[in-house]
Amino acid sequence: MASSIRFSFVVFALLFTSAIRGETSELHTNTEYLAAGASSPIASIEEVDWISGYWQGEIWGGQFEEVWSKPVAGSMMASFKFTENDQVKFYELLTISEHQGSLLLQLKHFSEDLKGWEEKDQSMNFKLVRLTDNAAFFEGYTYKLINDNEIHVYVVIENDGKKQETKFVFKRRAQ
Template sequence: MRMIKPPLKHVHILVFTLLSLVFSHTLFAASQFPNTYSYQASEGSPQAKIGDISWLQGYWQGEIWGGQAEEIWSAPLAGSMMASFKFAADEQVNFYEIITLFEQNNSLVLRLKHFSADLKGWEEKDQYMEFKLVKLEKNIAYFDGYTYQLVSPDELHVFVVIDDDGKKQETKFAFKRNKSR
């Protein structure tokens, strides 16, 4: 019996297809952006405790959109952390955020609520934005469209996929630790 070899081109296509299937599963549903992942319900969230990201605590400041941003994270307490975020430009506060990070179902969930400068909520009264944990590495926490990366003890990068009227883009916030507080 004679073996028939497929053309080399077909072998490459088959290998590429198989590798794509394997890596698409192991890449934790990478989004269309380089620094964020998308949550897949079929994959679920990895096990994690709040202490796994205690490196996030501190007072962080940076510049973006022609203004200044600050994010202040509390130390872990009772399975959770909280933060406040403020963005100001031209000596005027544009908006605030209240952020909670807590343990749920043996993993972590990030919740966020926006407020105007006069503290009027952007989301409805009982609504908030929620981001489930997708992947956790040393000094990097990937939530659904939201990534925190401790670049050094004094530098934090936050990548957020922002939806502006249907146009999504990944935005980078580069923060430095403010040690004066």
């Protein structure tokens, strides 16, 4: 219960702050969903290899970094960290894996002390909607390659039944 309240508070705070900065939109122009009864398209992990790398950006008055591995054994993994005022606010662990002939993006959140937000056997799952040469559209979660050094990520965040699209601008960082 406490983690649910904490999650709701964090999401509210993030949405409120980003709404003030104009980083969210009620229009979901960059995210897509599968039609009822539709299946994800056939895809392989190599088709999203362009996501791999060390990425950084700024949002909500803080900084983030996301580090994606290269595809191996049908999957890629990433860690995400959000900091504000030199303090970690939360982490995420993400994977994109080959699943039933397509791709599935999975995500778990953790507080600064590594306490999971989702139940231990639960994750947020985003099915692949479609792929282009420079974009991967998962349900409510989109990666768009702008150039070799920039990716825009659009995520639909729901709070109190209201869904808003939030844009993250990732810049490649040399490792």
